[in-house]
Amino acid sequence: MSDTKNKKIYKAKVAAIEKVTQSSFYIELKCENPVEVKAGQFVSIYCGGLTLRRPFSVFTNNNGNIGILFKERGKGTEYIKSLKVGDIVDLIGPFGNSFDIKNKKSLLIGAGIGVAPISYLKEKLDKNGITNTFAAGFLTKNEVPQKINIDKIYTDDGSIGEKGSIIDYLEKLIQEIDPEIIYACGPHIVLKTVADLGIKYNIETQVAMEKVMACSIGVCRGCVIDVIKDGKTVNASVCKDGPVFKGNEVVWQ
Ligand SMILES: Cc1cc2nc3c(=O)[nH]c(=O)nc-3n(C[C@H](O)[C@H](O)[C@H](O)COP(=O)(O)OP(=O)(O)OC[C@H]3O[C@@H](n4cnc5c(N)ncnc54)[C@H](O)[C@@H]3O)c2cc1C
Ligand code: FES
Known part of the structure; x- marks a missing residue:
């Protein structure tokens, strides 16, 4: 089996696209090279003529067929919605950290x-019997x-x-x-x-944050939030240090 860890995808072909709710769609993208994707990671899609790529969490990954569930919001998601089976998509990822899975209820x-x-x-979690x-x-x-x-x-x-x-x-x-x-x-x-209740009941919480992103790789600093590390408030980028953070470490605005 080839090592799929740490590899990046650069192109994918639309394998399926369907409306799944009143306002959201499912798109399945057959990637040119199958990669391992951890839960919480995201991919970034180039949407026609738009300068900024749009980030989407991975919803499914079956042998390199990456599924995304998306809600129509503006021009980027309107473009993705217009794609047809067989179209080629400029997609990069996976990016970001992931949920840190623990063997706990x-x-x-x-x-x-x-x-x-x-x-x-x-x-x-189901696969691991958690x-x-x-x-x-x-x-x-x-x-x-x-x-x-x-x-x-x-x-x-x-x-x-x-x-x-x-x-x-x-x-x-x-x-x-x-x-x-x-x-x-x-x-x-x-x-x-969730984070407040985690603190109240002394339960670990992990939250996947969303911020409008530009570069998706920790360079532009456009997605920065404040977090507390070692008692100090510091900056963290949602795209690279996140999107998953411990709830009790986020400085909630
Ligand atoms: C790590 C990450 C994972 C994401 N996963 C998903 C996902 O699985 N499915 C999904 O539908 N969306 C997801 N999003 C949000 C998605 O990126 C935006 O909906 C998308 O970029 C909107 O693009 P647009 O051009 O259609 O809308 P735009 O024209 O860019 O914006 C339309 C409206 O949506 C708002 N908006 C834009 N980006 C975001 C954002 N990141 N968060 C909240 N509001 C936003 C804008 O402020 C504006 O009001 C994710 C975002 C991040 C950061
Ligand atoms: S989007 Fe550029 S640093 Fe996160």
């Missing part, structure tokens, strides 16, 4: 499109992507699962499941709440 929290890296993480519960929150049932193995669903409008924001259920979930570690991805407020 795990609570996985995903909100909105943040379920993508969490679903990939769950796949890895006990886990995946809880996910969405605005409505129309935003719940198919083919994701979620244990507990929350929707703001109650159209599927429990009614209300997942934020309001986080503490109850922690009390019920009694996790030893929590992994999360989603909007800033969800991640901050």
Whole structure:
């Protein structure tokens, strides 16, 4: 078997593209060279004439076929949405660190499109026989992507699962499941709440952060956040030092 560690992908061919919810799409990209991708890592896609590449978490990776779940937001995602099977995509990655998987009872929290890296993480935990519960929150049932193995669903409008924001259920979930570690991805407020509860209940939390990115390789400093290391507040780039950080080390704004 060839060594796929630390290798980078540079080109891929669209193998499949489909609409999976009211506002999100799944694209499968057959990479020219299969690489190993850890849960939490992302790839960066050149979107037609746009100067800045757009970052996307890896959702699935089957023998070099990388799946991405994306929500249409602006010009970049509109371009990706317009791709057809057989088109060639200029894609580089994987980038970033990853979730640091521990053999501990795990609570996985995903909100909105943040379920993508969490679903990939769950796949890895399941493969390693690590006990886990995946809880996910969405605005409505129309935003719940198919083919994701979620244990507990929350929707703001109650159209599927429990009614209300997942934020309001986080503490109850922690009390019920009694996790030893929590992994999360989603909007800033969800991640901050997870981090705060981790501190309150003395549970390790790992959160995958999102920042608008330019270079994706730690050079431009455009994605910097503040973190606490050895008691001091220092800068960290989400693209290179992250996107996954310990919740209790992030200086939440
Ligand atoms: C590490 C990482 C992983 C990501 N993984 C995914 C993923 O799996 N699926 C997915 O759909 N999206 C993901 N994103 C967000 C994705 O990169 C943006 O949605 C995308 O760049 C938007 O490009 P656009 O040209 O369509 O929109 P733009 O025209 O660039 O922006 C449209 C709107 O989206 C906002 N926006 C742009 N980038 C981001 C961002 N990074 N975070 C929050 N809001 C943003 C802008 O402020 C603006 O309001 C990820 C971002 C990061 C940093
Ligand atoms: S995007 Fe350039 S340093 Fe992170």
